[in-house]
Amino acid sequence: MYLPPFFNAKDRASALTLMREHPFASLVSNDDTGLPFITHLPLVVDERAEGELVLLGHCAKPNPHWRYLQARPQAVVCFQGPHAYLSPTVYPDLTRVPTWNYLVVHCTVEATLIETPDAKDALLKRLIGDHEPAYAQQWRDLGQEFQHKMLAGIVGFELRVSALQCKLKLNQHRPESHAAMHAQYSAGSPDEQALAVWMQRLGIVAGAEAG
Template sequence: MYNPPHFREDRPEILREIMRAARLALLVSAAADGGVPEATHLPLVLDEADGPQGTLYGHVAKANPHWRSLAGGGSARAVFTGPEAYVSPSLYASKQEHGRVVPTWNYVAVHAIGPVEVIEDAARLHAIVSRLTDQREAGRADPWAVNDAPEPFVAGQLKGIVGIALRIETLIGKRKLSQNRSEADRDGVIAGLSASEDARDREAAAAMRGA
Protein backbone atom coordinates (compact mmCIF):
# COMPACT_ATOMS: atom_id res chain seq x y z
CA MET A 1 0.00 0.00 0.00
CA TYR A 2 1.41 3.37 -1.01
CA ASN A 3 1.74 5.27 2.24
CA PRO A 4 3.30 8.78 2.29
CA PRO A 5 4.63 9.89 5.69
CA HIS A 6 1.89 12.45 6.39
CA PHE A 7 -0.81 9.76 6.06
CA ARG A 8 1.02 7.00 7.92
CA GLU A 9 -0.54 5.69 11.14
CA ASP A 10 1.74 3.62 13.37
CA ARG A 11 0.00 3.70 16.75
CA PRO A 12 -1.01 0.10 17.59
CA GLU A 13 -4.08 1.15 19.59
CA ILE A 14 -5.44 3.16 16.63
CA LEU A 15 -4.73 0.36 14.16
CA ARG A 16 -6.50 -2.20 16.34
CA GLU A 17 -9.46 0.14 16.80
CA ILE A 18 -9.82 0.43 13.00
CA MET A 19 -9.59 -3.35 12.62
CA ARG A 20 -12.18 -4.01 15.32
CA ALA A 21 -14.56 -1.46 13.81
CA ALA A 22 -14.37 -2.92 10.30
CA ARG A 23 -17.40 -5.04 9.47
CA LEU A 24 -15.76 -7.05 6.70
CA ALA A 25 -12.14 -7.71 5.73
CA LEU A 26 -10.51 -8.76 2.48
CA LEU A 27 -8.02 -11.63 2.72
CA VAL A 28 -5.51 -11.68 -0.14
CA SER A 29 -2.74 -14.19 -0.87
CA ALA A 30 -0.73 -15.58 -3.75
CA ALA A 31 -2.34 -18.28 -5.86
CA ALA A 32 -0.89 -21.76 -5.50
CA ASP A 33 -0.07 -21.86 -9.23
CA GLY A 34 1.51 -18.41 -9.22
CA GLY A 35 -1.39 -16.92 -11.17
CA VAL A 36 -3.90 -14.25 -10.21
CA PRO A 37 -3.88 -13.68 -6.40
CA GLU A 38 -6.71 -15.19 -4.38
CA ALA A 39 -9.08 -12.85 -2.50
CA THR A 40 -11.90 -13.63 -0.08
CA HIS A 41 -14.25 -11.25 1.74
CA LEU A 42 -14.85 -12.41 5.30
CA PRO A 43 -15.34 -11.16 8.87
CA LEU A 44 -12.29 -11.53 11.10
CA VAL A 45 -11.95 -11.29 14.87
CA LEU A 46 -8.74 -9.99 16.43
CA ASP A 47 -7.23 -11.79 19.42
CA GLU A 48 -4.76 -9.23 20.76
CA ALA A 49 -3.32 -11.65 23.34
CA ASP A 50 -2.32 -14.27 20.76
CA GLY A 51 1.17 -13.37 19.55
CA PRO A 52 3.21 -10.14 19.72
CA GLN A 53 0.81 -8.22 17.46
CA GLY A 54 -2.23 -10.45 17.75
CA THR A 55 -3.88 -13.07 15.56
CA LEU A 56 -6.87 -12.75 13.24
CA TYR A 57 -9.40 -15.58 13.18
CA GLY A 58 -12.11 -16.33 10.65
CA HIS A 59 -13.38 -19.05 8.37
CA VAL A 60 -14.17 -19.75 4.74
CA ALA A 61 -16.40 -22.27 3.01
CA LYS A 62 -14.69 -25.59 2.41
CA ALA A 63 -15.85 -25.27 -1.20
CA ASN A 64 -13.79 -22.06 -1.51
CA PRO A 65 -10.45 -23.08 -3.11
CA HIS A 66 -8.66 -20.16 -1.46
CA TRP A 67 -7.94 -22.11 1.73
CA ARG A 68 -6.03 -24.79 -0.19
CA SER A 69 -3.48 -22.26 -1.42
CA LEU A 70 -3.27 -20.84 2.13
CA ALA A 71 -2.55 -24.34 3.43
CA GLY A 72 0.54 -24.40 1.22
CA GLY A 73 2.29 -21.89 3.47
CA GLY A 74 3.45 -18.35 2.90
CA SER A 75 1.89 -15.11 4.04
CA ALA A 76 -1.45 -13.44 3.47
CA ARG A 77 -2.69 -9.87 3.77
CA ALA A 78 -5.93 -8.91 5.53
CA VAL A 79 -7.25 -5.52 4.45
CA PHE A 80 -9.54 -3.50 6.73
CA THR A 81 -11.19 -0.28 5.59
CA GLY A 82 -12.59 2.49 7.75
CA PRO A 83 -14.35 5.77 6.95
CA GLU A 84 -14.02 6.99 3.36
CA ALA A 85 -15.43 9.83 1.26
CA TYR A 86 -15.04 11.66 -2.03
CA VAL A 87 -13.58 15.14 -1.57
CA SER A 88 -14.77 17.75 -4.06
CA PRO A 89 -12.40 20.63 -4.95
CA SER A 90 -15.31 22.97 -4.21
CA LEU A 91 -14.85 22.25 -0.50
CA TYR A 92 -11.36 23.78 -0.40
CA ALA A 93 -10.94 27.39 0.64
CA SER A 94 -7.98 27.55 -1.76
CA LYS A 95 -10.32 27.04 -4.71
CA GLN A 96 -11.40 30.64 -4.31
CA GLU A 97 -7.79 31.82 -3.95
CA HIS A 98 -6.09 30.24 -6.97
CA GLY A 99 -8.26 27.42 -8.35
CA ARG A 100 -5.35 24.97 -8.49
CA VAL A 101 -7.22 22.12 -6.82
CA VAL A 102 -8.36 18.67 -7.92
CA PRO A 103 -10.68 15.99 -6.50
CA THR A 104 -9.39 13.29 -4.19
CA TRP A 105 -10.65 10.56 -1.90
CA ASN A 106 -10.13 10.44 1.86
CA TYR A 107 -10.00 7.03 3.51
CA VAL A 108 -8.74 4.94 6.40
CA ALA A 109 -7.18 1.49 5.93
CA VAL A 110 -5.11 -1.08 7.79
CA HIS A 111 -3.23 -4.00 6.24
CA ALA A 112 -2.29 -6.93 8.49
CA ILE A 113 0.31 -9.31 7.07
CA GLY A 114 1.53 -12.64 8.37
CA PRO A 115 1.60 -16.43 8.03
CA VAL A 116 -1.69 -18.31 7.92
CA GLU A 117 -2.71 -21.51 9.67
CA VAL A 118 -5.59 -23.51 8.22
CA ILE A 119 -7.83 -25.07 10.90
CA GLU A 120 -10.04 -28.13 10.38
CA ASP A 121 -10.32 -29.34 13.99
CA ALA A 122 -13.99 -29.24 15.01
CA ALA A 123 -13.41 -27.89 18.51
CA ARG A 124 -11.25 -25.02 17.29
CA LEU A 125 -13.73 -24.25 14.52
CA HIS A 126 -16.54 -24.13 17.07
CA ALA A 127 -14.52 -21.66 19.15
CA ILE A 128 -13.85 -19.45 16.10
CA VAL A 129 -17.46 -19.24 14.95
CA SER A 130 -18.59 -18.69 18.55
CA ARG A 131 -16.22 -15.72 18.97
CA LEU A 132 -17.26 -14.22 15.65
CA THR A 133 -20.93 -14.64 16.49
CA ASP A 134 -20.61 -13.27 20.02
CA GLN A 135 -18.80 -10.20 18.70
CA ARG A 136 -21.49 -9.38 16.14
CA GLU A 137 -24.44 -10.26 18.35
CA ALA A 138 -23.19 -8.26 21.35
CA GLY A 139 -25.18 -5.14 20.48
CA ARG A 140 -28.50 -6.91 20.01
CA ALA A 141 -31.20 -6.84 22.68
CA ASP A 142 -31.62 -10.61 22.41
CA PRO A 143 -28.26 -11.93 21.16
CA TRP A 144 -28.14 -15.26 19.39
CA ALA A 145 -25.39 -17.76 20.31
CA VAL A 146 -24.04 -20.74 18.42
CA ASN A 147 -25.18 -23.02 21.24
CA ASP A 148 -28.78 -21.89 20.61
CA ALA A 149 -28.81 -24.17 17.57
CA PRO A 150 -29.06 -27.96 17.95
CA GLU A 151 -25.64 -29.53 18.49
CA PRO A 152 -25.93 -32.05 15.60
CA PHE A 153 -26.90 -29.21 13.25
CA VAL A 154 -23.90 -27.10 14.32
CA ALA A 155 -21.58 -30.10 13.94
CA GLY A 156 -22.84 -30.58 10.40
CA GLN A 157 -22.33 -26.91 9.56
CA LEU A 158 -18.77 -26.99 10.88
CA LYS A 159 -17.94 -29.74 8.38
CA GLY A 160 -18.59 -27.25 5.60
CA ILE A 161 -16.03 -24.63 6.69
CA VAL A 162 -12.31 -24.26 7.25
CA GLY A 163 -10.81 -21.98 9.89
CA ILE A 164 -8.20 -19.33 9.17
CA ALA A 165 -5.68 -17.95 11.68
CA LEU A 166 -3.42 -15.12 10.49
CA ARG A 167 -0.65 -14.37 12.99
CA ILE A 168 0.15 -10.70 12.47
CA GLU A 169 3.81 -9.92 11.79
CA THR A 170 3.37 -6.56 10.06
CA LEU A 171 0.75 -3.86 10.47
CA ILE A 172 0.48 -1.01 7.97
CA GLY A 173 -1.90 1.82 8.77
CA LYS A 174 -3.00 4.72 6.60
CA ARG A 175 -5.35 7.59 7.42
CA LYS A 176 -5.56 9.81 4.35
CA LEU A 177 -7.62 12.62 5.86
CA SER A 178 -6.40 15.82 4.20
CA GLN A 179 -3.39 16.17 6.52
CA ASN A 180 -1.49 17.54 3.51
CA ARG A 181 -3.91 20.46 3.10
CA SER A 182 -4.00 23.82 4.84
CA GLU A 183 -6.11 24.28 7.96
CA ALA A 184 -8.63 26.32 5.97
CA ASP A 185 -8.93 23.60 3.34
CA ARG A 186 -9.34 20.92 6.02
CA ASP A 187 -12.02 22.96 7.76
CA GLY A 188 -13.85 23.32 4.46
CA VAL A 189 -13.78 19.57 3.82
CA ILE A 190 -14.96 18.77 7.34
CA ALA A 191 -17.83 21.27 7.04
CA GLY A 192 -18.85 19.98 3.64
CA LEU A 193 -18.77 16.30 4.57
CA SER A 194 -20.53 17.00 7.90
CA ALA A 195 -23.41 18.60 6.00
CA SER A 196 -23.79 15.65 3.62
CA GLU A 197 -26.95 13.53 3.64
CA ASP A 198 -24.74 10.45 3.27
CA ALA A 199 -23.83 8.96 6.66
CA ARG A 200 -20.55 7.70 5.19
CA ASP A 201 -19.46 11.26 4.45
CA ARG A 202 -20.32 12.36 7.97
CA GLU A 203 -18.32 9.45 9.36
CA ALA A 204 -15.31 10.56 7.30
CA ALA A 205 -15.70 14.11 8.65
CA ALA A 206 -15.63 12.74 12.19
CA ALA A 207 -12.45 10.81 11.40
CA MET A 208 -10.85 14.00 10.05
CA ARG A 209 -11.53 15.80 13.31
CA GLY A 210 -9.56 13.15 15.17
CA ALA A 211 -6.65 12.97 12.73
Protein backbone atom coordinates in the same frame (compact mmCIF):
# COMPACT_ATOMS: atom_id res chain seq x y z
CA MET B 1 1.05 0.10 -0.32
CA TYR B 2 2.10 3.62 -1.22
CA LEU B 3 2.34 5.39 2.12
CA PRO B 4 3.38 9.06 2.17
CA PRO B 5 4.53 10.28 5.61
CA PHE B 6 1.50 12.59 6.08
CA PHE B 7 -0.85 9.62 5.90
CA ASN B 8 1.25 6.99 7.70
CA ALA B 9 -0.59 6.36 10.95
CA LYS B 10 1.87 4.67 13.29
CA ASP B 11 -0.55 4.69 16.22
CA ARG B 12 -1.55 1.04 16.70
CA ALA B 13 -4.75 2.10 18.50
CA SER B 14 -6.03 3.87 15.37
CA ALA B 15 -5.38 0.77 13.27
CA LEU B 16 -7.17 -1.50 15.75
CA THR B 17 -10.15 0.84 15.93
CA LEU B 18 -10.45 0.89 12.16
CA MET B 19 -10.16 -2.91 11.93
CA ARG B 20 -12.83 -3.46 14.59
CA GLU B 21 -15.23 -0.88 13.19
CA HIS B 22 -14.86 -2.35 9.67
CA PRO B 23 -14.25 -6.10 10.20
CA PHE B 24 -15.28 -7.16 6.68
CA ALA B 25 -11.86 -7.61 5.13
CA SER B 26 -10.16 -8.89 1.98
CA LEU B 27 -7.80 -11.84 2.40
CA VAL B 28 -5.26 -11.94 -0.44
CA SER B 29 -2.83 -14.75 -1.26
CA ASN B 30 -1.61 -16.63 -4.33
CA ASP B 31 -3.43 -19.49 -5.98
CA ASP B 32 -1.73 -22.49 -7.58
CA THR B 33 -1.10 -20.54 -10.80
CA GLY B 34 0.65 -17.70 -8.97
CA LEU B 35 -2.18 -15.19 -9.40
CA PRO B 36 -3.71 -13.33 -6.44
CA PHE B 37 -6.77 -15.04 -4.96
CA ILE B 38 -9.09 -12.90 -2.82
CA THR B 39 -11.74 -13.89 -0.30
CA HIS B 40 -13.97 -11.26 1.33
CA LEU B 41 -14.85 -12.20 4.87
CA PRO B 42 -15.40 -10.92 8.43
CA LEU B 43 -12.43 -11.25 10.78
CA VAL B 44 -12.14 -11.07 14.56
CA VAL B 45 -9.22 -9.04 15.89
CA ASP B 46 -7.62 -10.90 18.81
CA GLU B 47 -4.98 -9.13 20.93
CA ARG B 48 -2.84 -11.63 22.82
CA ALA B 49 0.04 -11.58 25.28
CA GLU B 50 3.06 -9.39 24.57
CA GLY B 51 1.28 -7.44 21.86
CA GLU B 52 0.71 -10.36 19.51
CA LEU B 53 -2.11 -9.67 17.06
CA VAL B 54 -4.12 -12.51 15.50
CA LEU B 55 -7.04 -12.35 13.06
CA LEU B 56 -9.62 -15.13 13.30
CA GLY B 57 -11.80 -16.18 10.39
CA HIS B 58 -13.16 -18.99 8.28
CA CYS B 59 -14.26 -19.80 4.75
CA ALA B 60 -16.57 -22.37 3.20
CA LYS B 61 -14.89 -25.72 2.65
CA PRO B 62 -15.54 -25.65 -1.13
CA ASN B 63 -13.61 -22.35 -1.29
CA PRO B 64 -10.08 -23.37 -2.37
CA HIS B 65 -8.51 -20.47 -0.48
CA TRP B 66 -7.84 -22.57 2.61
CA ARG B 67 -5.82 -24.99 0.48
CA TYR B 68 -3.78 -22.09 -0.88
CA LEU B 69 -3.12 -20.91 2.69
CA GLN B 70 -2.09 -24.42 3.67
CA ALA B 71 0.43 -24.54 0.81
CA ARG B 72 1.59 -20.91 1.10
CA PRO B 73 0.78 -19.54 4.58
CA GLN B 74 1.93 -15.94 4.01
CA ALA B 75 -0.87 -13.61 2.95
CA VAL B 76 -2.12 -10.04 3.14
CA VAL B 77 -5.33 -8.80 4.77
CA CYS B 78 -6.86 -5.45 3.79
CA PHE B 79 -9.39 -3.62 5.95
CA GLN B 80 -11.22 -0.83 4.09
CA GLY B 81 -12.69 1.94 6.19
CA PRO B 82 -14.87 4.88 5.12
CA HIS B 83 -13.91 6.73 1.95
CA ALA B 84 -15.28 9.69 -0.01
CA TYR B 85 -14.68 12.23 -2.73
CA LEU B 86 -13.34 15.63 -1.69
CA SER B 87 -14.40 18.65 -3.73
CA PRO B 88 -11.85 21.43 -4.37
CA THR B 89 -14.51 23.86 -3.08
CA VAL B 90 -13.09 23.29 0.42
CA TYR B 91 -10.06 25.43 -0.49
CA PRO B 92 -9.92 29.23 -0.26
CA ASP B 93 -8.57 29.57 -3.84
CA LEU B 94 -9.30 28.05 -7.25
CA THR B 95 -5.93 26.54 -8.20
CA ARG B 96 -6.82 23.17 -6.67
CA VAL B 97 -7.96 19.72 -7.80
CA PRO B 98 -10.32 17.10 -6.34
CA THR B 99 -9.06 14.10 -4.38
CA TRP B 100 -10.37 11.01 -2.61
CA ASN B 101 -9.95 10.44 1.11
CA TYR B 102 -9.89 6.97 2.63
CA LEU B 103 -8.81 4.87 5.60
CA VAL B 104 -7.19 1.44 5.18
CA VAL B 105 -5.15 -1.11 7.13
CA HIS B 106 -2.93 -3.72 5.48
CA CYS B 107 -1.68 -6.68 7.53
CA THR B 108 0.97 -9.17 6.47
CA VAL B 109 -0.04 -12.48 8.06
CA GLU B 110 0.99 -16.10 8.53
CA ALA B 111 -1.95 -18.51 8.35
CA THR B 112 -2.59 -21.58 10.49
CA LEU B 113 -5.64 -23.72 9.71
CA ILE B 114 -8.24 -24.57 12.37
CA GLU B 115 -9.89 -27.86 11.48
CA THR B 116 -11.12 -29.61 14.65
CA PRO B 117 -14.84 -29.17 15.50
CA ASP B 118 -14.17 -27.79 19.00
CA ALA B 119 -11.69 -25.20 17.75
CA LYS B 120 -14.01 -24.14 14.92
CA ASP B 121 -16.90 -23.90 17.36
CA ALA B 122 -14.84 -21.61 19.60
CA LEU B 123 -13.93 -19.48 16.59
CA LEU B 124 -17.58 -19.10 15.56
CA LYS B 125 -18.53 -18.12 19.10
CA ARG B 126 -15.95 -15.31 18.96
CA LEU B 127 -17.57 -14.07 15.74
CA ILE B 128 -21.05 -14.36 17.25
CA GLY B 129 -19.84 -12.51 20.34
CA ASP B 130 -18.68 -9.60 18.21
CA HIS B 131 -21.79 -9.26 16.07
CA GLU B 132 -24.84 -10.86 17.73
CA PRO B 133 -24.21 -12.17 21.27
CA ALA B 134 -27.87 -13.12 21.66
CA TYR B 135 -27.49 -15.70 18.87
CA ALA B 136 -25.11 -17.78 21.02
CA GLN B 137 -28.00 -19.42 22.87
CA GLN B 138 -29.82 -20.24 19.61
CA TRP B 139 -26.61 -21.83 18.27
CA ARG B 140 -26.32 -23.97 21.42
CA ASP B 141 -29.99 -25.00 21.16
CA LEU B 142 -29.58 -26.29 17.61
CA GLY B 143 -28.00 -29.47 18.95
CA GLN B 144 -24.67 -31.17 18.41
CA GLU B 145 -25.67 -33.10 15.28
CA PHE B 146 -26.67 -29.91 13.44
CA GLN B 147 -23.66 -28.01 14.79
CA HIS B 148 -21.21 -30.67 13.62
CA LYS B 149 -22.82 -30.69 10.18
CA MET B 150 -22.41 -26.92 9.91
CA LEU B 151 -18.86 -27.00 11.29
CA ALA B 152 -17.88 -29.68 8.76
CA GLY B 153 -18.72 -27.20 6.00
CA ILE B 154 -16.10 -24.62 6.99
CA VAL B 155 -12.36 -24.35 7.52
CA GLY B 156 -11.17 -21.88 10.13
CA PHE B 157 -7.85 -20.11 10.34
CA GLU B 158 -5.70 -17.96 12.57
CA LEU B 159 -3.82 -15.19 10.77
CA ARG B 160 -0.87 -14.03 12.87
CA VAL B 161 0.04 -10.46 12.00
CA SER B 162 3.75 -10.02 11.30
CA ALA B 163 3.56 -6.48 9.89
CA LEU B 164 0.91 -3.78 9.83
CA GLN B 165 0.44 -0.58 7.82
CA CYS B 166 -2.29 1.96 8.51
CA LYS B 167 -3.05 4.70 6.01
CA LEU B 168 -5.38 7.50 7.13
CA LYS B 169 -5.68 9.85 4.16
CA LEU B 170 -7.61 12.89 5.39
CA ASN B 171 -5.88 15.81 3.64
CA GLN B 172 -3.64 16.30 6.68
CA HIS B 173 -1.10 18.20 4.56
CA ARG B 174 -3.68 20.81 3.52
CA PRO B 175 -4.70 22.53 6.78
CA GLU B 176 -6.36 25.37 4.88
CA SER B 177 -9.05 22.86 3.79
CA HIS B 178 -9.83 21.31 7.16
CA ALA B 179 -12.66 23.49 8.49
CA ALA B 180 -14.64 23.49 5.22
CA MET B 181 -13.84 19.82 4.62
CA HIS B 182 -15.13 18.83 8.04
CA ALA B 183 -18.32 20.86 7.53
CA GLN B 184 -18.87 19.32 4.09
CA TYR B 185 -18.30 15.77 5.32
CA SER B 186 -20.43 16.26 8.45
CA ALA B 187 -23.44 17.09 6.25
CA GLY B 188 -22.81 14.35 3.70
CA SER B 189 -23.25 10.61 3.19
CA PRO B 190 -22.65 8.03 5.95
CA ASP B 191 -19.08 7.50 4.72
CA GLU B 192 -18.46 11.23 4.67
CA GLN B 193 -19.86 11.59 8.18
CA ALA B 194 -17.60 8.76 9.34
CA LEU B 195 -14.58 10.59 7.89
CA ALA B 196 -15.65 13.73 9.79
CA VAL B 197 -15.65 11.69 13.00
CA TRP B 198 -12.14 10.44 12.22
CA MET B 199 -10.99 14.03 11.66
CA GLN B 200 -12.16 14.74 15.20
CA ARG B 201 -10.54 11.61 16.60
CA LEU B 202 -7.20 12.54 15.09
CA GLY B 203 -7.41 16.19 16.10
CA ILE B 204 -7.27 17.37 12.47
CA VAL B 205 -10.07 19.87 13.04
CA ALA B 206 -9.15 22.83 15.26
CA GLY B 207 -10.61 22.45 18.73
CA ALA B 208 -11.69 18.85 18.20
CA GLU B 209 -11.07 16.24 20.87
CA ALA B 210 -9.18 13.08 20.05
CA GLY B 211 -11.30 9.99 20.56
